[in-house]
Amino acid sequence: MITKPTIDRIMEATDIVEVIGEFVQLKKRGANYIGLSPFANERTPSFTVSPVKGIFKDFSSGKGGSAITFLMELEKFTYPEALKWLAKKYGIEVEETVESSEHKEEDQRRESLMIVSTYAAKYFHETMLNTDEGQNIGLSYFKERGFNSETIRKFELGYSPDQWEAFTGEALKQGYQEEFLVASGLSVKRDNGSLYDRYRGRVMFPIHSFTGRVIAFGGRTLKSDKNVPKYVNSPESEIYHKSNVLYGLYFAKKAIREEDNCYLVEGYADVLSVHQAGIENVVASSGTSLTVEQVRLIGRLTKNITILYDGDAAGIKASLRGLDLILEEGLNVKVVLFPDGHDPDSYVQKFGTAAFKKHVDDSKKDFILFKTGILLKEAGNDPIRRSEVIREIVESIAKIPDSIKASVFIKECSYILQIDERALLTELNKMRQAKAKKDYQNQHGNRKTSFETSPEELAIFDETEKEKAEEIANQEREIVRLLLSYGSSMIDWDGIANTYIGPFMIAELSDVDFFNIPCKKFIDVYSEQVDNGILPDDKFFIHHSDKSVVNLAIDLLSTKYTLSENWYEMHKIMVPNEQNNMKATILGGIFHVKKIKVEAIIDKLTKQLIDETDYDNQVVIMQQQIQMKRVHKAIADYLGTVIPK
Numbered sequence: 001m002i003t004k005p006t007i008d009r010i011m012e013a014t015d016i017v018e019v020i021g022e023f024v025q026l027k028k029r030g031a032n033y034i035g036l037s038p039f040a041n042e043r044t045p046s047f048t049v050s051p052v053k054g055i056f057k058d059f060s061s062g063k064g065g066s067a068i069t070f071l072m073e074l075e076k077f078t079y080p081e082a083l084k085w086l087a088k089k090y091g092i093e094v095e096e097t098v099e100s101s102e103h104k105e106e107d108q109r110r111e112s113l114m115i116v117s118t119y120a121a122k123y124f125h126e127t128m129l130n131t132d133e134g135q136n137i138g139l140s141y142f143k144e145r146g147f148n149s150e151t152i153r154k155f156e157l158g159y160s161p162d163q164w165e166a167f168t169g170e171a172l173k174q175g176y177q178e179e180f181l182v183a184s185g186l187s188v189k190r191d192n193g194s195l196y197d198r199y200r201g202r203v204m205f206p207i208h209s210f211t212g213r214v215i216a217f218g219g220r221t222l223k224s225d226k227n228v229p230k231y232v233n234s235p236e237s238e239i240y241h242k243s244n245v246l247y248g249l250y251f252a253k254k255a256i257r258e259e260d261n262c263y264l265v266e267g268y269a270d271v272l273s274v275h276q277a278g279i280e281n282v283v284a285s286s287g288t289s290l291t292v293e294q295v296r297l298i299g300r301l302t303k304n305i306t307i308l309y310d311g312d313a314a315g316i317k318a319s320l321r322g323l324d325l326i327l328e329e330g331l332n333v334k335v336v337l338f339p340d341g342h343d344p345d346s347y348v349q350k351f352g353t354a355a356f357k358k359h360v361d362d363s364k365k366d367f368i369l370f371k372t373g374i375l376l377k378e379a380g381n382d383p384i385r386r387s388e389v390i391r392e393i394v395e396s397i398a399k400i401p402d403s404i405k406a407s408v409f410i411k412e413c414s415y416i417l418q419i420d421e422r423a424l425l426t427e428l429n430k431m432r433q434a435k436a437k438k439d440y441q442n443q444h445g446n447r448k449t450s451f452e453t454s455p456e457e458l459a460i461f462d463e464t465e466k467e468k469a470e471e472i473a474n475q476e477r478e479i480v481r482l483l484l485s486y487g488s489s490m491i492d493w494d495g496i497a498n499t500y501i502g503p504f505m506i507a508e509l510s511d512v513d514f515f516n517i518p519c520k521k522f523i524d525v526y527s528e529q530v531d532n533g534i535l536p537d538d539k540f541f542i543h544h545s546d547k548s549v550v551n552l553a554i555d556l557l558s559t560k561y562t563l564s565e566n567w568y569e570m571h572k573i574m575v576p577n578e579q580n581n582m583k584a585t586i587l588g589g590i591f592h593v594k595k596i597k598v599e600a601i602i603d604k605l606t607k608q609l610i611d612e613t614d615y616d617n618q619v620v621i622m623q624q625q626i627q628m629k630r631v632h633k634a635i636a637d638y639l640g641t642v643i644p645k
Contacts, residue, residue, distance in 0.1 A: 002083055003095045005110065010083055012210050013090040017051045019067040023074060031258050038074055039063055051301075052254045109180075113239045114213055116171070116180045117206075121214040123167060124158025124204040134159045138203050141222055145269060146349045151276045154251065155206070160219060162201030185216070185234040199232060205268045207234070207286075208250040210297070216240040218247075218268060218286060231533075233286070243291040246283040246298070247271055255280035256301040263360075264290075264298075264307045265344050273345040274308075277353040282344075289322045289531045295329045306334045306364060310343035320371055322531070327399040333367035336360050368396055368409045372416055384594075384631045388511045390417055394424055398431040423620050468600070469515070475593040476519040479509065481556040482589045483526060484538050486582065493583035501586055503530050508590050512597060518552040525549060588639065595635045602628050 017026060017033055026033040026049060033049040036042055040060035049056045057064040063073050071082040087094045128134035128142075138159025142152055151157075160167060168187045172178065178195060181187035187195040202219035209215045216234035234240055248271040256262045263282040265271060274282045285294060298305060305326055309316050316337070326333050336359070338347050348356040365373075372393050379385030393413055400406040410428060414421040487502030496504075506527050514520040525544065529536045541553035578585040605625045612618050 001096060002080055006087070006092065006095045007083060009092050010086050010090070013092060014054075014067050014086055015051070016054050016056065016067045016070075017049055019086070019089070020049055020056055020070055023070075031254070037061060051257050110238055112177070112180045113184050113237060114215070116176050116184055116186065117214045117216070117239070119171065119174070119176060120167065120184075120186050120217070121156045121158065121204075121206040123170065124160055124199075124206075124217075125156050126158075127161060128157070128159035128203075131161070133161055137162075137222060141203055145273075145345075146276075147272055148276060151272055155248075155272060156214070157272075158204040158206070160197060160199040160202050160204055164196045164200060166200070167197045168195045184237055184239075202232065205247070207240070207245060207247055209239075209245070210250060210253070212250045216242075216245070220268075242286075244293045244297070246294050247286045248275065248283045249297060251275065252281050252283050253301055256283075256298070260302050261304040261306055262298045262302050263344075264305055266310070267343075267345070270308070270344040273348050274356070277348045277356060279348075279353065279356070289528065290325065292325055292329065295326050295331065299329055299331055303330070304332045304334070306336060306360070307367070308344045308360070309335065309337050316374060319531075320374070323367060323371075324396050324399045327367070327396060328401070330401050334364040335367050335370040336364045337370075366409075368393065369412065369416070371396060372413055376416070382634070383627075384634050386417075387627055387631050390419060390424075391427070392511055393417070394427045395431060398428055398435065420620070420623070422616070423623060426617070426620050427624075468596075472593075472596050472600070473516040473519070475589075475596050476514050476516045477552075477556060478589050479505070479593055480519055480522050480552060482586060483522075484541065484553060484556055486586065487526070488535055488537050489582070491582075500535055501582075502526065502535055505586065505590060506530050509593070512593060518548040521546060521549050522552055591635050591639055595632065595639065598628055598632045598635065602632060 020026065024035040024038050024047060026035045031050070031052060033051070034045045035047045036045050037047040037058045037060040039058055042060050046059040047056065048059070055064060055066060056070055067086065068079065068082045071077045071085060072079065077085060084094055128138040142157055147157070168181060171181055171186070178187070181195065182189055185198060188198050189195055199217065199219035201223065202221050205218040205220070206214045207216040207218060216237070219232045221228050221230060233242070236242065247268060252262070252275070259281045261281060263274065263279065265274065265282060265284045267284055268286065271282050271284045283298070307323070323333065338344065338359070347359065372389070375389040375392065376386070379389050397406050397409045397413070400409070406428070410424050411421060414424050483502055483505060487500065487505070489501050491499045491501055491504055509523070514523050522541070526536060529540070538553060538557055541549055544550050544553070602625065605621055605628065609618060609621045609625065612621060
C-alpha cells in the first residue's frame with residue numbers, strides 16, 4: 001500500500017482546478033469554476049469546482065468529491081491508481097510498503113509531533129491571555145503593535161514564560177513525551193539530559209501547514225540585549241521544512257484565489273497587520289530567502305505575485321537577487337515600494353486600508369522595470385556599474401519562459417537602458433542557449449573540471465590558459481580571506497554608517513560568478529547566512545559541515561610567517577598594514593576580482609569576433625567589446641589610484 005506521508009504529499013500538491021482542467025474546460029465564476037459535465041450530455045454548465053474547498057460537484061449526474069474521486073469516476077481508476085496518476089503529474093515519488101508495526105509507528109510519530117505542536121500553541125496562547133506575566137508582557141506587546149483580539153485569536157498568537165522549564169515541565173506533566181518535545185524543537189536537551197524551553201521569554205507566532213495544522217513556531221524576544229537573537233525559529237523536523245512553508249498561507253489561500261493575486265511581505269507583523277486591515281491575500285517568507293517550493297505554492301493559487309517592500313535600499317538590493325526564480329516559474333511579478341521609514345505593517349496601521357490599497361495600486365511596477373530603475377539609479381553615470389546592470393537585467397529577462405513577454409521587456413529595457421535592442425536580444429539568446437546546454441548536461445552528465453561554471457563561461461578557458469585560471473582562483477581566494485578577516489567589522493569610510501563589511505562585499509559581488517569550487521561554496525554559504533540575517537564569523541566556517549569549505553577557511557586564516565614585534569626597531573623599515581586603509585583593502589579586493597572577470601569577457605569577445613562572419617553580428621560584438629574595454633579601463637584607473645600594483 002502507498003505510505004501515508006506519500007499520500008499527504010500528493011494531497012498537498014494537488015490543485016483540483018488544474019487536475020479537472022485537463023479533462024473539462026473550466027471558466028471562473030466568482031470563487032468557483034464551472035464547466036459542462038463530463039458525465040452527462042448538457043448544454044448549460046452544471047459542473048462546479050471549488051478550489052478553496054478542494055471539491056467538485058456535478059449537478060447533472062449527482063457525482064461529486066475530491067480530485068481523486070473525479071479520476072476514479074471519469075477514468076475508472078482504482079484509489080491507488082488515482083494516487084499514482086497524481087504523483088506522476090506532480091513529480092512525487094511513490095513509496096509503497098506492506099502494513100507493518102514499523103510503518104504504523106512512523107505514522108504515529110508524525111501525528112505525535114503534530115499533536116505536541118498543537119498543544120504548545122494552545123499553551124502559549126492561554127498563557128498570554130490568562131496569566132499576569134502573559135498579559136503584562138505578551139498581550140501588551142501585541143496590543144501596542146495594533147493587533148486586535150480577533151487577529152490574536154485567529155493566528156493563535158501567544159507568549160512563552162521567561163522561565164527555563166515552564167512549558168517543558170507542564171508538557172511532561174500532561175503526559176507528552178520527551179522525545180517529541182525535543183524532535184519538534186519546543187524543548188532543548190542539556191548535556192546532563194534534562195530539558196529546557198527553547199522559546200522562554202518570547203512572544204510566539206505559530207506557523208501553520210497548508211491544511212491549517214500547527215507545525216512550527218517563530219519566537220520574538222522583547223529584550224534589548226544585542227547578544228540575544230531577535231527571532232528564534234523551529235528547527236527542521238519531520239513535519240516542518242521551512243523551504244516548503246509560507247507564513248499565513250492557510251489563512252490567505254481563499255483570498256488569493258478570489259483576488260487572483262498574492263501579496264508577498266517579509267515578516268510576521270506585516271502579514272498580521274495587512275490581514276487585519278481586510279486584505280487577506282498576504283503571506284510572508286518569514287525572513288528566509290524565497291524558495292522554488294514557496295513560489296510553486298503560490299503558483300497553485302494564482303499566477304500573480306505583488307511584492308511589498310519597505311524603504312530600506314540595502315534590503316531591497318539584497319532581495320533582488322533571489323526573485324528571478326519567480327520569473328522562472330512563469331509567474332507575473334509586480335513590486336511596490338513603501339516610503340522610507342515604513343513597511344507594510346506600519347503603513348497600513350498609520351494610514352488605514354483605503355490609503356494602503358491606493359498606494360499599492362498607484363505604486364506597483366513590473367519587477368523587471370522596477371529592478372532596472374533601482375540598479376540604474378544606484379549605478380549613476382559609472383560605466384562599470386551600468387554595464388553590470390545591463391547584463392543583470394538581461395539575465396532576469398532570460399528567466400521568463402514566455403518568449404513574447406520577454407521580447408516586450410527587451411524592447412522597454414532597450415529604451416530605458418539606452419542600448420541597441422539587437423545587442424540585448426543577442427545577449428538574451430546567448431544566455432538561453434547556454435541555459436539549454438547546461439540543462440542538457442545536467443540531465444546527461446557533465447565532465448569534471450577544475451572550475452564550477454556554466455558551459456558558456458567555461459569556454460573562456462582552455463588548456464593553454466591555466467595561468468589565467470590560477471590568477472582568477474587567487475583573486476577569489478583573496479575575497480574569501482577578506483570576508484573571513486573583516487566581514488564582521490563595520491565600514492568606516494565615506495560616511496557609511498551601520499553597515500558591516502561582509503554584507504557590503506556580498507552585495508557588491510552579487511554580479512560576480514566564482515569559478516573555484518571551494519570559493520563558490522564559501523560565497524554561497526556566506527550569502528545565504530547574510531540573507532537569513534546572520535553574520536558568520538571564522539568559527540562558523542571552521543566548524544562547517546563541508547570539508548572543502550573548512551579546508552579553505554583554515555588555509556586562508558593560517559599564515560606560515562609572522563612579522564617580529566621588533567622588526568621596525570631593528571630595521572627601520574615600515575611594512576604597510578592593510579588595516580590602516582580598509583577602504584583600499586576591501587574595494588581593492590572587489591575591483592581586482594571584477595577586473596580579471598572583465599578581462600576574461602574581453603578575451604571571449606575577441607575570439608567571437610574572429611570567428612564571426614556576419615557583418616551585423618560583428619558590429620554588435622565590437623560594440624560590446626568597446627563597452628567592456630571602457631569598463632576595464634575604469635577599473636584599472638581606480639586600482640591605480642587606490643592600490644599600488
